Amino acid sequence: MIIGHRGVAAIAPENTLAGINAAADSGLNWVELDTQLTADxxxxxxxxxxxxxxxxxxxRLDSFSLEQLTLLDAGAWFNEQFRDECIPTLHQTLTLCGKRGMGVNLEIKCYEETDVALLVEKVAEVVKETQFPLDQLLLSSFSLAAIKCCAEMLPDYRVGFITDQSSPDFLCDIEDLELFSIHCDQRTLTPELAEAITQKGYQLNIWTLNDAGKVQDFVDMGVTHIITDDPEMSAP
Known part of the structure; x- marks a missing residue:
């Protein structure tokens, strides 16, 4: 399965409603998106x-209120045709994805000053408000703290761990978590790591692959989902 990176970043500004619509119009069924909190x-x-x-x-994004963010242009940097595209709320996003029948791999984006528990709490509120389908949402993060919060606040939803590590040693740190998937950097994924992941029963995803010529190699490793900027990518 092909998942559009930040919507479909090759043809529309990332993490926007325009990007989600472009992904849907390109025939994709899933998008990968990032979420974090405003100042309010x-x-x-x-x-x-x-x-x-x-x-x-x-x-910093978290220094802006939602009202202040709505005044920013989040599209013209990519292409003039997207001028006046706004930074969308998660509520707007999940509502649109629901209408378009799009699945969402939602990354809980954590930085050094992120209040992880509060971020996941607010995300959980929106997921519940929109009644987003269980089988259409996959939560993911580099942050183990965020993953643990997701398991507590949204226990019925699937969760994945994102990593750029090339050694399987990190698997020892996550074995007590009820994870659905591992999301690896395609540049650091080795056959040995892929085998270690799939043998433990995790779904194996990679990011961000834009070279169709490499798809078969990753499929042979057991990769089932490819996050890409390019909507023309397809597994053989």
Missing amino acids: DVPVLFHDETVDRCTDGKG
């Missing part, structure tokens, strides 16, 4: 710690 504790879609790269603003 509203979960929104955004990847970076600051708004500098993907908007016309400057500063």
